[in-house]
Amino acid sequence: MSYQAGRHFLQIPGPTNTPLPVLAAIAKPTIDHRGPEFGQLGREVLSDIRSIFKTAQPVIIYPASGTGAWEAALVNTLSPGDKVLMFETGWFSTLWNKIAKRLGIEAEFIEGDWRSGVRADAIEARLAEDKAHTIKAVAVVHNETSTGVTSNIAAVRRAIDNAGHPALLLVDTISSLGSIDFRHDEWGVDVTVGGSQKGLMLPPGLSFNAISEKARAASKKAKLPRSFWDWEDMLAINEKGFFPYTPSTNLLQGLKVAIRMLHEEGLENVFARHDRAAEATRRCVRHWGLDIQCQNPAEYSSSLTAVRLPDGHSADNLRAEILTRFNMSLGNGLGPLADRVFRVGHLGDFHDLMVTGALTGVEMGLRVCGIPHRSGGVEAAMNYLSGNAGPAAQAAE
The missing domain is CATH 3.90.1150.10 (Aspartate Aminotransferase, domain 1)
Structure with missing residues (x-):
């Protein structure tokens, strides 16, 4: 052209669009990801990102796209053969379903019409049938990017509670985080998946898992293979502001500025x-x-x-x-x-x-x-x- x-x-x-202050931060010289300057940066972003998810619990940051954070949410909480209940809202809920199946998870998909959001009543009815609690998690998309439909996550949480079911609640907020109100703690979400390239105003390359205490407890029993995505490896070294492998140092510099801009507004x-x-x-x-x-x-x-x-x-x-x-x-x-x-x-x-x-x-x-x-x-x-x-x-x- x-x-x-x-x-x-x-x-x-x-x-x-990535705003100029964020681009300027990303363009700063790369720093030593094992040095004290980076440790301070890491502690700041790992603490401050919690406010965007509206959680007091840890948020794990991966050098990956949102697809990676989808996989991380599944492999840290589930075991081979476990059943996860999902709801078809569009293209991205379908992709998450495919990933679950490839990992050896039994993914049950409630059919949707690609013009509506998650039906909490259908979730509740299916969980009420599951007397043996074979369903270990419910995984839904908050904002379906392919259709422009936003689902009521608080209603999904109520549906799980009304059914008296112990299933974990996993939620994709890749195209809603920082754009549409989302409340990880208040809505009782166990794992929230996010990405850097939309409401957070960064280029692609960072993804997130906000995790509840219940999710972390489940991860200690989960048997799906994991190495790169392992929460415990992350959490152990995150306490000092560092990462178990080379992080996206310059994107983290941009993330610090993006969080500040969101709060300034x-x-x-x-x-x-x-x-x-x-x-x-x-x-x-x-x-x-x-x-x-x-x-x-x-x-x-x-x-x-x-x-x-x-x-x-x-x-x-x-x-x-x-x-x-x-x-x-x-x-x-x-x-x-x-x-x-x-x-x-x-x-x-x-x-x-x-x-x-x-x-x-x-x-x-x-x-x-x-x-x-x-x-x-x-x-x-x-x-x-x-x-x-x-x-x-x-x-x-």
């Missing part, structure tokens, strides 16, 4: 900013006359919006035209949604003008591709945003 002037709009639902303000961008996007989509993949308004994601195109129109062709003509990347449809939906990411480091700029690019693309729509969707988004100013604007008034 020839050079395209101006800023590229990265509007996929992750990786997201205030987590509640961060979540409100994402809520506002998501609602503006949905109003725009509805004005166009297009369909939102998520069917239940109570489950709308604040990290991204997946948009369905009318039959006979190619979402991939639309994305390609928008990239070529307007220098903007949108998320593609995955699995059965391939070429049927496009995904607009509105998470991480962004503000209202970036949201309206992205929506303008989509509306121009719809026009170029001859996709039926009602023009003026961007104005509907602007009308909403101008009447719902964020904290920065309110402070200036």
Whole structure:
């Protein structure tokens, strides 16, 4: 491709834009990962990251993608032949299910429709049937990145409790952590899986397991093979701020700054900013006359919006035209949604003008591709945003 002037709009639902202060921290000289300077850095990030998960318990940091943290959650808590109950919400819940099966875990999948979140009542009913407690864990995705659907994790916790079942609760927050309110301790989650490349505003390369006391106790009895992912090796040396093998030193420098930025803005303000961008996007989509993949308004994601195109129109062709003509990347449809939906990411480091700029690019693309729509969707988004100013604007008034 020839050079395209101006800023590229990265509007996929992750990786997201990395802010300049984080990039500057990552670009600092690499330090000795066994030296005292790194020990101080390690202690700070290992302590401070707990506030993002809203937990007082340990958070383990891996030099890996979120997929690695999926595997770590499973191998540290389960044994060969154990049964885990999962719920199909989309592409990423399906991938986690496949990983479990490859590890020798019996993964039972409750079928979903890719337009709705986890049904807590179905979880409760299945656990109530399991009188022998053969199900050792329930594993669900908080925010399904392929569909733009957010599930009610507190309701899943209540379902497990209502069934009187001892199963562990494992939750994927890869596309919600730092973007949508999540409460590891309050919601009784045993293992929370996270990644660096979305709401935490970092490049890919770090992943996380926040763990409860119950999960750590289970790990002492779990029999699945583990070495790189072993929690105990991590926890033993993490106390001094170090890692059992070479960590992603420069990404940890960036993580320190990203955590500070999230707290300077205030987590509640961060979540409100994402809520506002998501609602503006949905109003725009509805004005166009297009369909939102998520069917239940109570489950709308604040990290991204997946948009369905009318039959006979190619979402991939639309994305390609928008990239070529307007220098903007949108998320593609995955699995059965391939070429049927496009995904607009509105998470991480962004503000209202970036949201309206992205929506303008989509509306121009719809026009170029001859996709039926009602023009003026961007104005509907602007009308909403101008009447719902964020904290920065309110402070200036």
